[in-house]
């Protein structure tokens with residue numbers, strides 16, 4: 755007889771708990787909100803969507819994860835050198851990230867949505883920031899959030915692996931160029947945000 759689960763004690767309830775633990779989310783609502791409403795339904799290149807899934811799973815090789823695996827790791831965040839590195843610190847808690855988000859969203863009139871000093875969870879901030887918007891504005895905001903996170907991650911890797919210095923201006927230039935490419939490639943929400951009549 756075929757069994758879906760490896761033994762009779764592995765119930766759907768336990769499978770549910772295991773999956774939510776793997777996703778590092780506390781409820782199915784949050785899981786579907788993160789994956790369903792945000793990552794899977796947001797226009798972004800596949801490599802960036804895949805990266806966001808790794809963020810949701812906390813599977814990025816930041817210092818905290820390397821330390822848990824007893825692997826060599828930087829003692830502090832390579833972008834600010836002021837705090838231990840985790841994916842949440844890197845994307846919203848870091849001084850580099852906060853400055854980047856502020857200027858990045860300011861370019862399209864969304865500076866009020868930037869992470870604040872009190873924000874410590876990337877997905878909590880994303881959820882809260884997107885609660886009051888809808889339609890093309892929300893689509894554009896979600897695409898830009900994925901683009902911004904991807905930009906911070908690639909700049910972090912450039913510092914770690916290439917010995918570069920953190921450079922917010924460079925990150926903003928690269929993100930701006932990429933934003934135009936995403937818009938031309940079909941990201942309607944971004945096209946809406948950068949249109950002359952967009953909300954400021």
Ligand SMILES: [Zn+2]
Pocket residue numbers: 831832833834835836837843844847848849850
């Ligand atoms: Zn930092």
